[in-house]
Amino acid sequence: MQNRFPLWKNLLIxxxxxxxxxxxxxxxxxxxxxxxxxxxxxxxxxxxxxxxxKKILQDAGVAPIGMEVVEGKPLFxxxxxxxxxxxxxxxREALGEAYVVxxxxxxxxxxxxxxxxxxxxxxxxxxxGGVHFLLQVDMEAxxxxxxxxxxxxxxxxxxxxxxxxxxxxxxxxxxxxxFKTAEDLDRATSILGKELRRLQVLADADNLIAxxxxxxxxxxxxxxxxxxxxxTTLRNRVNELGVAExxxxxxxxxxxxxxxxxxxxxxxxxEILGATATLEFRLVDxxxxxxxxxxxxxxxxxxxxxxRSGRPVLLKRRVIVTGDQIVDASSGFDQQSGTPAVFxxxxxxxxxxxxxxxxxxxxxxxxxxxxxxxxxxxxVDGKPVKVRKRLEEVIxxxxxxxxxxxxFQITGLDSTEEARNLALLLRAGALAAPVxxxxxxxxxxxxxxxxxxxxxxxxxxxxxxxxLFTAWYYKLFGLVADVALFFNLVLLIALLSMLQATxxxxxxxxxxxxxxxxxxxxxxIFERIKEELRNGNSxxxxxxxxxxxxxxxxxxxxxxxxxxxxxxxSFGTGxxxxxxxxxxxxxxxxxxxxxxxxxxxxxWIYGNRRVARLAI
Numbered sequence: 299m300q301n302r303f304p305l306w307k308n309l310l311i312x313x314x315x316x317x318x319x320x321x322x323x324x325x326x327x328x329x330x331x332x333x334x335x336x337x338x339x340x341x342x343x344x345x346x347x348x349x350x351x352k353k354i355l356q357d358a359g360v361a362p363i364g365m366e367v368v369e370g371k372p373l374f375x376x377x378x379x380x381x382x383x384x385x386x387x388x389x390r391e392a393l394g395e396a397y398v399v400x401x402x403x404x405x406x407x408x409x410x411x412x413x414x415x416x417x418x419x420x421x422x423x424x425x426x427g428g429v430h431f432l433l434q435v436d437m438e439a440x441x442x443x444x445x446x447x448x449x450x451x452x453x454x455x456x457x458x459x460x461x462x463x464x465x466x467x468x469x470x471x472x473x474x475x476x477f478k479t480a481e482d483l484d485r486a487t488s489i490l491g492k493e494l495r496r497l498q499v500l501a502d503a504d505n506l507i508a509x510x511x512x513x514x515x516x517x518x519x520x521x522x523x524x525x526x527x528x529x530t531t532l533r534n535r536v537n538e539l540g541v542a543e544x545x546x547x548x549x550x551x552x553x554x555x556x557x558x559x560x561x562x563x564x565x566x567x568x569e570i571l572g573a574t575a576t577l578e579f580r581l582v583d584x585x586x587x588x589x590x591x592x593x594x595x596x597x598x599x600x601x602x603x604x605x606r607s608g609r610p611v612l613l614k615r616r617v618i619v620t621g622d623q624i625v626d627a628s629s630g631f632d633q634q635s636g637t638p639a640v641f642x643x644x645x646x647x648x649x650x651x652x653x654x655x656x657x658x659x660x661x662x663x664x665x666x667x668x669x670x671x672x673x674x675x676x677x678v679d680g681k682p683v684k685v686r687k688r689l690e691e692v693i694x695x696x697x698x699x700x701x702x703x704x705x706f707q708i709t710g711l712d713s714t715e716e717a718r719n720l721a722l723l724l725r726a727g728a729l730a731a732p733v734x735x736x737x738x739x740x741x742x743x744x745x746x747x748x749x750x751x752x753x754x755x756x757x758x759x760x761x762x763x764x765x766l767f768t769a770w771y772y773k774l775f776g777l778v779a780d781v782a783l784f785f786n787l788v789l790l791i792a793l794l795s796m797l798q799a800t801x802x803x804x805x806x807x808x809x810x811x812x813x814x815x816x817x818x819x820x821x822x823i824f825e826r827i828k829e830e831l832r833n834g835n836s837x838x839x840x841x842x843x844x845x846x847x848x849x850x851x852x853x854x855x856x857x858x859x860x861x862x863x864x865x866x867x868s869f870g871t872g873x874x875x876x877x878x879x880x881x882x883x884x885x886x887x888x889x890x891x892x893x894x895x896x897x898x899x900x901x902w903i904y905g906n907r908r909v910a911r912l913a914i
Contacts, residue, residue, distance in 0.1 A: 422802035432737035440731035623648030774913035812884025819892035
């Protein structure tokens with residue numbers, strides 16, 4: 299009775315195999331060409347947008363084969379990519395700039411499988427396609443933002459040094475500070491030269507003006523930092539999107555390539571990558587009349603804004619804290635009003651500034667300004683032209699009731715989705731400079747179809763040859779090994795699907811290698827059983843000893859291969875990681891099927907029988 303598993307172990311192995319089969323099935327259903335429509339802030343979405351989109355397509359004679367609303371965004375499925383492209387053009391033209399229309403590939407997995415979380419594994423750009431963006435970093439905007447910061451720093455330095463000045467203004471890349479006396483000019487030039495060492499300070503004694511300019515070396519450093527910061531921020535944003543194995547790399551001096559293989563929501567990816575949402579905290583100017591400012595008499599040191607309802611608001615020019623001083627942000631609800639809110643945590647510098655300003659201005663109103671740069675396409679003379687639109691609006695005005703600390707909350711947002719998006723962008727970090735999407739490609743599966751076919755053929759040929767040889771050489775035991783090898787592939791695909799890993803060509807190579815290696819364990823076991831039979835042991839004893847004695851060798855061999863795979867994963871990038879992932883999972887599934895599954899099947903066949911010989 300030594301070749302029998304207890305009932306619980308048999309049931310557990312069968313359950314694992316059935317679950318693996320269930321979660322591997324979604325990969326058989328494929329994907330449909332689809333068009334996804336995402337409303338921008340304030341635009342109508344959901345079911346009403348689905349009905350509107352359906353009417354637009356039906357009137358043009360383009361019939362979708364399926365429609366659904368996914369997280370408030372309509373998704374239209376089509377039979378062919380030709381219908382998909384035609385539908386995308388129709389929807390873009392009809393819906394206008396208030397909506398983002400993006401191409402997509404939607405899994406055609408049945409609802410009952412989706413309900414239990416069974417999804418197909420992602421395929422990389424070389425197999426399934428995905429989204430390819432080429433982003434242009436606006437270096438002039440990076441320099442402009444730096445000059446704005448330096449202009450504020452000039453005021454702060456002079457104020458702290460108690461140097462009187464008449465006005466601080468900026469023309470292009472030159473900050474001009476006007477003084478009343480030559481003595482003030484000399485003091486200011488000396489202090490600014492010491493405090494702002496990266497800048498060049500020149501004195502115009504005739505006009506009593508100090509000119510602060512950026513040296514070329516500093517300008518180059520600002521641009522280099524902007525590109526580096528944008529790379530880091532985009533990586534953080536892609537991580538927030540949950541994209542597996544993305545490619546984010548520099549191209550030239552001012553461009554960034556972003557490839558998102560297997561991305562499901564291309565519209566959201568475009569929205570998150572291209573947005574440069576940040577916040578500014580400013581005091582409200584309560585000393586001057588808003589109506590007078592509307593007529594063109596804007597006081598020095600103030601600036602006109604509008605809130606979300608279009609009402610004018612006069613704010614101080616001095617920025618208290620900006621988005622780049624935010625270290626963490628999370629969305630939630632205000633405990634008192636129940637409205638969507640973003641909970642913000644500042645760094646030490648930002649917290650110090652906020653604490654100082656709020657302490658000195660208790661009882662006065664403070665505004666939160668939301669700033670977003672967005673690219674819009676307009677048709678000029680029959681040609682599409684990309685135009686950057688800068689949105690600046692006051693989302694919240696609140697009276698300072700007490701001193702703010704390191705953590706506080708922002709309210710006044712339209713919806714929970716906007717709160718989540720704002721928190722995501724602030725948490726991932728503000729872009730150091732705006733980026734324009736100058737090239738966008740949704741790479742369809744046709745490009746990788748040849749790769750898929752060849753990769754699939756290599757797996758099938760390798761799999762069939764191993765099956766035939768094993769069945770011919772080891773007879774019944776070989777057939778048992780073949781069944782285990784089949785379930786090894788099933789479990790491998792199921793685990794990749796459950797982990798939502800991205801399969802690339804190197805990943806297919808890892809699967810092919812796993813198919814070959816998976817039989818190694820059975821070869822060791824079967825050869826040990828044959829050796830025990832040659833030594834005169836009974837069939838039952840030979841089976842038992844064969845599995846027991848071969849386990850140590852199998853374990854050692856697979857552990858060394860697993861260590862190598864983990865090293866590849868740790869130090870490799872992109873395709874190498876894909877190979878390492880499939881190889882690592884394949885090693886674990888092959889050990890389970892080669893040892894546990896074959897043992898269970900052999901026990902079923904021989905465990906309760908007295909036999910004179912084994913079919914091996």
